[in-house]
Every structure is written in C-alpha cells, then in structure tokens.
Amino acid sequence: MSKCLIGLPLGGRFPKDIKDYLEAHKIEVIENPYGRKLSEEELMSLIKDCDATLAAAEPYTKKVLEVAKKLKIIARMGVGYDNVDLKAATERGIYVTWTPIPELAYAMAEHTMALILTFVKRIPYMNQEVRKGIWEPEKWGALIxxxxxxxxxxxxxxxxxxxxxxxxxxxxxxxxxxxxxxxxxxxxxxxxxxxxxxxxxxxxxxxxxxxxxxxxxxxxxxxxxxxxxxxxxxxxxxxxxxxxxxxxxxxxxxxxxxxxxxxxxxxxxxxxxxxxxxxxxxxxxxxxxTPHIGYGQHTGRAMGLTAAEDVVRVLRGERPKYLLNIEVIK
The missing domain is CATH 3.40.50.720 (NAD(P)-binding Rossmann-like Domain)
Structure with a gap:
C-alpha cells in the first residue's frame, strides 16, 4: 500500500475527511504527530518510507529529499512554494504541485481587506478603550x-x-x-x-x-x-x-x-x-x-482535497493537474 504524509495536523483548517479521501483510494496516511510545523529532522524521519506528501510549510530541502527514496509527489497545499527545493525535486523526478484554486484567492483577498479595515478604522484600539469604560468618539473621529x-x-x-x-x-x-x-x-x-x-x-x-x-x-x-x-x-x-x-x-x-x-x-x-x-x-x-491564517476551514478543505486529488493521480501513474516543475516530465 502507498503511503502519504500529511504535513499539517488535521482537524483545524484541514478537516479529517482529507484523510478519509486518501484512505478510500487505498493510501495509508501518516499524520503529523507533533501538532505543529515539522522541523527538517522530524520531516526526514516521517517521510523516508512515503510515496507522497501533502505539504504545508515544512522544509522540503535537498537533505530531506535525499532520504525520501520512494517519494513521487510533493503536493503543496497553498500557492507559496519557497519551502520546497524545486531543483532538487526535479532532479530526483519528484512532481511538485500546488493549489492555485479560486477559493484561496477569494479568502486571501478577504483577509487582506479585513486587515486594511481593521487598521484604518482603528477597531482593535477603540474596542480596548470602550471595554475600559472610555467613550471618546471625537478623539477617534480624528484618527480613523x-x-x-x-x-x-x-x-x-x-x-x-x-x-x-x-x-x-x-x-x-x-x-x-x-x-x-x-x-x-x-x-x-x-x-x-x-x-x-x-x-x-x-x-x-x-x-x-x-x-x-x-x-x-x-x-x-x-x-x-x-x-x-x-x-x-x-x-x-x-x-x-x-x-x-x-x-x-x-x-x-x-x-x-x-x-x-x-x-x-x-x-x-x-x-x-x-x-x-x-x-x-x-x-x-x-x-x-495574525498567525499566517488568511483562510478558513472551507478553503482549507478545498485546498487539501485539490492536493489529495493530485496525489491520487500520480500514484495511479497519471500526470498531476497542478504541476509546478514542468521540467520533470520533459
């Protein structure tokens, strides 16, 4: 049976049905046991027998990839991939995919506007003062x-x-x-x-x-x-x-x-x-x-399933849909 590591702990933004989806396709899931971002050493220990990984922010360095002898795909849940050594992955014939889906763009745009409005309207600061019994609308009217x-x-x-x-x-x-x-x-x-x-x-x-x-x-x-x-x-x-x-x-x-x-x-x-x-x-x-949390569970589920679908494709011997390192197929 093929094995897939999931870099992020499940149950937060990435619901557990992502695991169910992989297991339904006869893929054994290796979960992150630490409840946080994996270090390079921890990732090396967990990935050495894996055929695939649903990647979060953990470091897929050349050193990590050298021990991942069976690895066929790094399916990145997100659109940033600066934590993946693309050159090393390509040299080893490993597919690297991402999830440039509309839901992620919508969610990140919402978070951007939320931050803009929060600061421009001085919402956290007014909230703190009103909670202390301070009511000074004229002061804040000159600042927002x-x-x-x-x-x-x-x-x-x-x-x-x-x-x-x-x-x-x-x-x-x-x-x-x-x-x-x-x-x-x-x-x-x-x-x-x-x-x-x-x-x-x-x-x-x-x-x-x-x-x-x-x-x-x-x-x-x-x-x-x-x-x-x-x-x-x-x-x-x-x-x-x-x-x-x-x-x-x-x-x-x-x-x-x-x-x-x-x-x-x-x-x-x-x-x-x-x-x-x-x-x-x-x-x-x-x-x-804010702690790098620009999207919620609905978007996390969509990203996780999109990445998982590419894992299933590759382990079936097919090409992934959202391939980053095109050179790997040349």
Missing part, C-alpha cells in the same frame, strides 16, 4: 480614515492581488500597482493603473504585498523603500514575511516613519525570541499581527 478617498498600491497582481483589486474597487478606492507582468485586463476592467516601483511606494496610502518570495523580492521592502513612503502610509503583508526587511520595518514603526503595518506572515514562523516581533506585548501599537 475612510477607504473611498485612499490610494491602494498593490505589489504584485496575480490571482490574489487581482481579487484584492476587485474588492478595493467596490470600496471606491483608487488602485495602482507594480508587477513584472502588466495586467492590461484589470487595467481595462477595473481602471487600475500601472506605475513604477518607486511611484508605488511614494503614492500609496496603503501598500499591500502579493508577490511571491524569490531571490529578487527577498528584502524588497527595505529601509530605502520604506523611506520613500508617505508618513501616513500603511503596509499590509499577506504574502511572505521575508519580502520585508523586518528590522527596518520595526525601526520605521518605532520612529513613526509610517503610520503602521498589518502582517499575516513573518520571516520566521512561529517567531522565536531572536525575532524582532517576538512577544511584543504592549509595544508597537501601530502593528497588527
């Missing part, structure tokens, strides 16, 4: 903003960035973007405007990041970039933490160089005591953090 007159800048307009643009348009926002690929379709349908990277920084009231993490984008939002932004600007990151130089961002927030930031992703997840945003407590009140 309205989206319809603000400019949203999108760094990257792929599937998720495009869905964010649609939702921001519904709020009446002006939308500008920078990407290595022009989106003429969205320029025509939504009236979004292509600008240079420097203009994106200087013109955006809200900068929302939707680009993949690559050697070119790592640290792209650094101190130099932040210094080009408006003092009342907000940075939103639901893409990958390492796209931002987090130490530079922390410095800018402490100095009120920009108004604030909302981060769903960090360069180290979960952060440890050496991370600049570890256990902030009451510090940096102009920063909102």
């Amino acid at each position: 903003e309205d989206l319809y007159h603000l400019t949203l800048g999108l760094l990257g307009v792929g599937r998720i960035g495009g869905e964010v643009a649609k939702r921001a348009k519904a709020f009446g926002m002006s939308i500008i973007y920078y990407d290595i690929v022009r989106r003429k379709d969205l320029e025509d349908s939504l009236g979004i405007k292509y600008v240079s990277f420097n203009d994106l920084l200087s013109l955006s009231d809200i900068l929302s990041i939707h680009t993949p993490l690559t050697p070119e984008t790592k640290g792209m939002i650094n101190e130099e970039a932040i210094n080009k932004m408006k003092r009342n600007a907000i940075i939103i990151n639901t893409a990958r933490g390492a796209i931002i130089d987090e130490k530079a961002l922390a410095k800018a927030l402490m100095e009120n160089r920009i108004a604030g930031a909302c981060l769903d992703v960090l360069s180290e997840e979960p952060p440890t005591e050496t991370h600049v945003f570890y256990k902030l407590g009451d510090r940096l009140q102009n920063l909102i953090l």
